[in-house]
Amino acid sequence: MKGMRRVAMGLASLLILFSMVAGLLSRFDYMRQDRMCIDARPSPEHWLGTDALGRDRFSRLVHGTRVSLMLAPAAAGLSTLLAFALGAAPGFLGKFHERIARTFIDLVLSMPWLFLLLMVRTLLPLNISPKASVAVTFLMLGLLGWGVPARILLARARRLRQSEFVLFARCTGVSRCRLLGIHLMPNLWPVMLAQFLIAVPVFILAEANLSLLGLGVAEPLPSLGSLLRELETILSVRGDLCSFSALAVLVLIVSSLQIVASQSEVH
């Protein structure tokens, strides 16, 4: 299992490295349209072929991976932190805080987010650059995606609050801040990591769906989510395996991260 973890970590690092040096790896600008060479098969010039507008698929894949790998973990980190602050901390502090937090989380989870997102789109100016648009999208996901992890963390924190070692610590006069720092955080860390890793692919896919509301990654900037949109109809099933490259990268990233996470939880 240790070997598998090493392989997964190596693969994840390689993918992250691969996306970080996207500019060096790709020979073409990701937005350059070669209109005489649309939907081309892989060739020495275009390693993964070209898309429907004649853009180099490899270049778009590396840049798209970079956009998604930079922003999805940041958004997942933000939502996990919020989940800790609004779920775990009140759950650990006592029944009163827990009840207020639970009510608030239920309220947040029951809100019609679609309409809220539509409202956000209305408030945003139309003329924002693709980079600003993608940053706003992931910020929104981070700010709104903490409800479910908060509930899970709250339940775990409550169990910790009632555990004997915490009771003992409190009896010996350990302060609340110290309890949070020394007892709660280390015990919640595996759950938080798992929630973080679950959120990364969820946010990548959510970003693709948000483009329906005009909030996703705007053209011509690629992201894994926008590349995955190519696969949404039956038209993608045409034996052109290169159109599945974004899916393959996503699967590799998610599975490597999951293996790393599950191993670290065991240890």
Place this chain on the structure above:
Amino acid sequence: MRRFPSCIGFVVVLLLSTGACLDELRFYLRSEPKTFNPAVVADDASETIRYLTGGVLLRLNRQTQRVEPELAQAWKISRDGRTITFQLRSGIYFSDGTPFSALDVKYTMEQLMDPALHSPTGDAFRSGSGRVDTLVYSPEKIAVTFPHPVAGVERLFDQVAIVSARSPKKEAAVLGPFYVGDYKPGAYVYLRKNPNYWKRDEAGHSLPYLDAVKLEIQANRDIEMLRFSRNEVHLINSMDADYFDRLSRIAPGKARDAGPSLDSEQMWFNQYPGAPLPAYKLEWFQSRNFRRAISQAIHRDDLCRVVYGGHASPALGPVSPANRFWFDAQLKPVAFNQQEALKLLQEDGFQLSKGVLHDHGGHPVEFSIVTNSGNRSREKMATMIQSDLRSLGITANVVTLDFASLIQRISEDFNYEAALLGLVNVELDPNAQMNVWLSSSEEHQWNPKQKSPSTVWEAEIDRLMRAQASALDDRIRKRYFDQVQEIVADQVPFIYLVNKNALVGISPLVQGVSPVAVRPQTYWNIERVKLAAEKASNGN
């Protein structure tokens, strides 16, 4: 005694096989029909049912684009253009056996013009204030008189399905080739052959040839394509170029390109003075040179080739070449010429420096193009336009919005800069475009609801559109409308991009289908459509 059950079994099998041999044409409706009342039809699905079930006095032949007699064997329009007199056929019965007469025409017209009904079909006849009168001379002769002349009035009767004045079944009694036999909401509409249909073929056989038409309700185009490729549905009335190319690859005989359709895709800039836009942007958008420059900077041939796989042609103006009579053949294609575009912009004080175009006030030229999300062709076109404009130093941000938000922005808030959308033309007559061209109209997209025309050329378009609507001679009307098309080509309030081809799918099991550019593209001659034996052509 043992033979008896086997005989019963044989009879059952025979009956079942007879049932299976029903000539039943199947195709999809892409939405639920909102009504079966032909007077209030406003959606595509209901229009399909009206076309297949409704009997009309006159029918526009979709192939020749000429009006032909149907229930009326002859008609005459008075010199003042206000009255149309019909000579009706005799011996015709509704699907429930009720006889047809001029009283039914009178009843139908009264229903259509009833203000309480809000009939979209009736609205087309409203040429001004006043009553529409009908005068029944005899059971076979009736005159309809309008308060003002209605140009091209005979074409409007193509949409008027005659309803029985006496039948207890009301709208369910029809004069068309089929009647609604069964309807399961969310699943299908089943149309059965009208046993009393009046038409016969040259050999004297009763029409239609088909026994039934099953219209299955399905919005998912992938499912439609899969079932069509398995011959489980027989027709696809319109499809996107991507699907057409796929179909051409997997079943070349089934994909048919009927040539340019009436539909166009266009882009326009928001020129509404009350729009929440900076004054300098409004100034750009109101400049003829700016609009012409953008138009010249767009590579339309590439749009046709890349986005539509060659199944489209560069649009020249508001009328597609498919509309043979009303298209102005004098219009010239807009040549892709970025140097010329830059010259036009420089005339207005724009300057290109370090790859960025600035206006005379030093503002970088940047605007957003909104289009509806989910429409991949439009998204691709917007991205290509973005790329074309980048060569001129213009930054165009593509924004896709859900349709409701988009309509809210372009029709109510006017909070947008440029929009890319399509126009679905159902009618050939320019009167149908009146709401687009009159400056006072809500549909005058670039600057709607003007109290008085804000530019000289819009005032001229208003005058010409009104003149063509009141002229009775089609040649004079065409002369006026040609001028409208030329003004539009010169002022470019709409940047017309492409005319899509009518792309349809026809199963080899279906015979007698001759696809056309005008809706309904595949089943316009439904009476003469036949189904071949299924075994013969299962192999696509």
